Structures are given as C-alpha cells and as structure tokens.
Amino acid sequence: MSSQPHYTAYHPKWYRRPVSVWWWLERWPYTKFVLRELTSLPVGYFALLTLWQVRALVEGEAAYNRFLTRLESPAFVMLNIICFAGVLFHAFTWFHLTPKAMVVRIFGKRLPDAFIIFLNYVGWIGLSAVIVLIWMRA
Amino acid sequence: MPKSLTPLLWFLFSAGGTVAALLFPIHFLVAGIAVPLGWLEAPSYQSVLDLAGHPLTRLYLFVLICLPLFHAAHRFRYTLYDGLKIKHLTILIVTVCYGTALVGTMAAAYFLLGRL
Amino acid sequence: MTDTITLAIARYRPEREAEPTFQEYEVPFRQDWAILDALNHVKDQLDGTLSFRWSCRMGVCGSCGMMVNGQPTLTCAAFLPSYLPGPIRVEALRFFPIVRDLVVDITDFMNKLKKVKPWIIREEEKPLSEGEYLQTPNELDRYKHHSMCINCLLCYAACPVIGLEPNFIGPAAIALAQRYNMDSRDQGAAERLSILSGDEGMWQCTFVGECTEVCPKGVDPAGAIQQYKLTGATHWLKSVLLPWASK
Numbered sequence: 001m002s003s004q005p006h007y008t009a010y011h012p013k014w015y016r017r018p019v020s021v022w023w024w025l026e027r028w029p030y031t032k033f034v035l036r037e038l039t040s041l042p043v044g045y046f047a048l049l050t051l052w053q054v055r056a057l058v059e060g061e062a063a064y065n066r067f068l069t070r071l072e073s074p075a076f077v078m079l080n081i082i083c084f085a086g087v088l089f090h091a092f093t094w095f096h097l098t099p100k101a102m103v104v105r106i107f108g109k110r111l112p113d114a115f116i117i118f119l120n121y122v123g124w125i126g127l128s129a130v131i132v133l134i135w136m137r138a
Numbered sequence: 139m140p141k142s143l144t145p146l147l148w149f150l151f152s153a154g155g156t157v158a159a160l161l162f163p164i165h166f167l168v169a170g171i172a173v174p175l176g177w178l179e180a181p182s183y184q185s186v187l188d189l190a191g192h193p194l195t196r197l198y199l200f201v202l203i204c205l206p207l208f209h210a211a212h213r214f215r216y217t218l219y220d221g222l223k224i225k226h227l228t229i230l231i232v233t234v235c236y237g238t239a240l241v242g243t244m245a246a247a248y249f250l251l252g253r254l
Numbered sequence: 255m256t257d258t259i260t261l262a263i264a265r266y267r268p269e270r271e272a273e274p275t276f277q278e279y280e281v282p283f284r285q286d287w288a289i290l291d292a293l294n295h296v297k298d299q300l301d302g303t304l305s306f307r308w309s310c311r312m313g314v315c316g317s318c319g320m321m322v323n324g325q326p327t328l329t330c331a332a333f334l335p336s337y338l339p340g341p342i343r344v345e346a347l348r349f350f351p352i353v354r355d356l357v358v359d360i361t362d363f364m365n366k367l368k369k370v371k372p373w374i375i376r377e378e379e380k381p382l383s384e385g386e387y388l389q390t391p392n393e394l395d396r397y398k399h400h401s402m403c404i405n406c407l408l409c410y411a412a413c414p415v416i417g418l419e420p421n422f423i424g425p426a427a428i429a430l431a432q433r434y435n436m437d438s439r440d441q442g443a444a445e446r447l448s449i450l451s452g453d454e455g456m457w458q459c460t461f462v463g464e465c466t467e468v469c470p471k472g473v474d475p476a477g478a479i480q481q482y483k484l485t486g487a488t489h490w491l492k493s494v495l496l497p498w499a500s501k
Contacts, residue, residue, distance in 0.1 A: 011351065011353075011359070013268035013269075014268070014351035014352060014353055014359060015266050015268070015272075015273065015274060015351065015352040016351050016352075017274075017348070017349075017352070019349075019417040019418060023414055023417060023418075024414070026324070027324060029462075029463075029464055029467065030414060030462070030464070033414075033460075033462045033463070033464075037460070097461065097463075097480075100461075100463075100466075100474075100476060100477040100480055101461075101477070101480035101481060101483070101484060102481075102484065103477075103481060108390075108392030108395070109392070109395075110395070
C-alpha cells in the first residue's frame with residue numbers, strides 16, 4: 001500500500017521535554033535495566049579470559065602455569081569476584097526473562113512463568129553438576 | 139540477500155545469553171575463583187590438555203567462548219546507544235563491538251581447532 | 255486526621271510561557287477520591303483554567319493518563335490515600351508533545367497504530383452462507399490479553415526507547431499487531447512482519463519491560479514484542495536457509 005505524503009503539522013508552541021542522557025538514573029527500574037545490560041561486560045570479560053586460558057594451554061606447560069599464577073594475584077582475584085557477581089546477575093535476570101520471550105504451550109494451555117523459571121534453575125544446577133563431575137575426573 | 143542482519147544478531151545474542159547464563163557461573167566459579175584461591179586443586183597440565191584435546195571438548199569450548207562474545211557485543215552496542223545516546227556513532231560502535239567478537243571467534247577457532 | 259492534600263500540577267500555557275511550571279493546589283482529602291476527582295475539584299472550584307482529558311472515570315477509555323509522582327498512571331484509578339502525605343506531583347504524559355497543561359498530542363501514536371494494520375486481514379472473505387469464523391477457547395486464550403489495550407499510552411510514557419528514538423513504533427502498536435497475528439482468523443502476519451521488521455519496528459526494543467509494568471489492563475506488550483522477535487528471527491532464518499520454502 002503506497003504511503004501518501006505525510007506533512008507534520010507545524011506546532012512550535014507544543015512543549016517537547018528534553019530527554020537527558022542521565023534518563024536511566026531518574027527511576028530505579030531504569031537503573032536496574034542499565035545494570036542488567038551492563039552485565040554484557042563481565043560476560044564478555046569471562047569469554048575472553050577463557051580464550052586466553054585456552055591460548056595459554058596451547059602454548060605449553062610453562063605458559064599455562066604462568067597464566068594460573070597470574071590469576072592468583074590479588075588484582076585478578078578482586079576483578080574476578082566482581083565480574084563473577086555480574087555474571088550471576090546476568091544468569092538470574094536471564095532466567096526470569098525467558099518465560100516472557102518463549103511461551104510454552106501444553107495441550108493449548110500456557111505453562112506458568114514460574115514453572116519455566118524453575119525449569120531454568122533446574123537445568124542450570126544440573127549442567128553445573130555435570131561440569132564439576134567431568135572436571136573432577138580430569 | 140536478506141535486507142538486514144538484525145535477526146541473525148538477535149539469534150546469536152539469545153543463544154549467547156543462554157550459554158552464558160547456564161554455563162558461565164560454574165566455569166567462572168571454578169576457574170576464576172576456586173582454583174586461584176586454592177579451594178579446589180588444579181588438575182595437572184597433561185590431564186587438562188588431554189581433556190581439552192577431545193573433539194567434543196574443543197567444540198564445547200568454542201561455543202562457550204564465541205556465542206557469549208556475540209551476546210556481549212550486541213548488548214553493549216545497544217547499551218551505548220541508550221545509555222550514552224551516541225547512536226550517531228553507530229558505524230564506529232558496530233565495528234568495535236562485532237569486530238571484537240569476530241576477532242575472538244577467529245582466535246578461538248585457531249587455538250581450539252587448529253592448534254589443539 | 256488530614257483533611258487536605260496538596261497537588262503540584264505542571265501548568266503549561268504556551269501563550270505566555272516557554273516551559274511548564276508547577277502550581278500548587280490544596281484539595282480536600284477524601285478516602286474515596288481518585289486523583290481525577292481532585293483534578294476536577296481544582297477545575298470546578300479553584301482554577302477553571304486547568305486543562306486535562308478524562309472521560310469514563312473507570313479505567314476503560316484510556317483518556318486520563320498522566321505522570322503522577324513520575325510514574326505513568328491512569329488518574330481515575332489512582333486514589334488519594336496511596337499518596338499521603340503528599341504533595342502529589344501531576345504532569346503531562348511523558349515523551350509526548352505537551353499542547354497545554356496536562357494535555358498531550360497523540361497524533362504520532364495514531365499514525366504508528368495505522369501502520370501496523372490492526373484489523374483482521376483475510377486473503378479471501380468467507381461467503382455469509384458459510385457462517386461465522388469459529389474459534390476455540392484455547393485459540394482465543396493465545397491473544398486475548400493483547401486485545402485488552404485501551405490505547406492509554408502509559409506504556410509509551412514508560413518506554414525509554416520511545417524517549418530516545420521517537421520513530422520507534424512502540425509497545426502498544428506492536429502488541430496490537432501481535433493481537434491480530436495470533437488471532438486464528440487472521441491471515442496478515444506476513445504483511446505485518448514486513449512492516450515491523452524494519453528500522454522502526456520490534457528490533458528497537460531492548461526489553462526494558464517497563465511497558466508491561468505500567469499497563470493497567472495486563473496487555474503485556476513486552477512479552478508480545480519478545481515473542482514477535484522470535485517469530486521474526488525464525489522467519490528470517492527460514493528465508494535464508496530455505497528460500498524456496500517461503501513465499
């Protein structure tokens with residue numbers, strides 16, 4: 001369907017309130033949202049850290065041990081604790097958001113959100129246990 | 139050719155977010171905190187190398203690294219738009235964000251699939 | 255016992271000021287009064303120049319949406335006792351141009367709504383002799399909450415993307431598009447998808463989720479948009495991987 005030329009009425013006296021770049025500090029839900037989005041940084045950090053660990057592994061035993069030693073330094077431990085908290089926050093908010101985005105229907109009835117969240121946690125704990133088991137056997 | 143890559147980027151964002159949510163906490167806890175602080179003993183270099191050499195482990199590590207990189211790139215891009223209102227710098231932001239993710243993916247492929 | 259409460263109302267008279275200013279009014283405090291009743295008291299007894307919209311005063315028409323203490327609210331559904339001790343800050347709905355006092359212009363939204371084609375689209379209408387289109391309760395259940403939208407625009411006032419990207423089609427319009435996409439009688443999903451997968455469509459949404467929080471009718475626009483993203487992305491994937499399968 002073709003769109004006809006659409007002229008915006010000229011209303012210079014209508015007041016348009018400016019949106020500050022600090023809009024996200026004005027209300028707590030907005031601040032919570034930006035904090036949630038900023039978890040992308042700790043997530044990216046850990047992905048790169050894992051990549052770096054793989055590289056150290058490939059470069060040989062000396063390089064790998066150097067990497068492990070570096071991780072023990074107080075600076076890295078502090079950074080890792082903070083980023084770990086960020087990754088946890090990502091996980092929790094992600095589990096609570098998934099039922100909104102993916103609606104699961106059984107026999108035509110929508111499964112309640114709380115149940116989907118519960119399934120997420122179960123999967124999370126289950127997978128974590130499997131990984132620890134594999135790692136322990138190494 | 140589809141007119142926009144946004145749906146693909148969103149898929150990568152969703153998959154990466156799920157991988158990060160389900161798997162990052164335990165990996166981070168073990169590798170980033172428990173082992174450096176001595177709560178858990180690190181396995182020997184040889185046993186780690188053996189475990190990592192297995193094709194399934196290599197594939198697992200590749201997914202573990204690359205999908206969350208794209209998730210982070212996509213999310214950070216929009217955080218910059220909304221949080222700092224710098225959407226006019228979109229070309230720079232897109233290049234830096236997805237560029238980093240792409241370089242990380244290529245590096246991961248090189249180490250995991252080429253060198254291990 | 256309080257017998258009055260203060261309302262701080264953002265006045266804007268374009269003929270004599272360049273910006274809104276606050277003016278305070280003391281109104282009787284009654285347990286069963288809504289903010290709308292207080293506003294009407296101001297207009298009837300204190301200051302007849304105050305301009306604002308209202309109609310049904312029972313939360314079904316969507317006319318009386320305003321910012322109350324910074325929160326998008328239907329003033330007919332917000333009661334004075336919840337706002338003690340006051341003062342209660344009342345301003346025009348956010349992210350819309352203010353015409354006067356508490357009245358905003360919503361033409362922009364009306365254009366966006368038309369764009370998504372919020373009506374049943376059929377390739378071919380059934381002849382009358384074949385009877386009605388039948389729909390099971392489960393089929394109705396899929397979209398019913400989205401159909402409850404009263405176009406009050408509280409979701410637009412809550413959505414930061416609307417504030418940052420005025421071209422964004424917005425929560426209510428996309429929720430209404432989904433209401434028709436998910437209606438078993440509708441055949442226009444492809445048409446709406448091509449409109450909403452563009453720059454101003456669903457991909458602008460970053461799932462802040464405030465739209466669903468402020469919605470007075472439980473429409474859940476955030477959920478509608480995220481589900482639409484999944485549908486849109488799946489459709490895109492199919493068109494790339496199996497180009498011969500799509501239309």
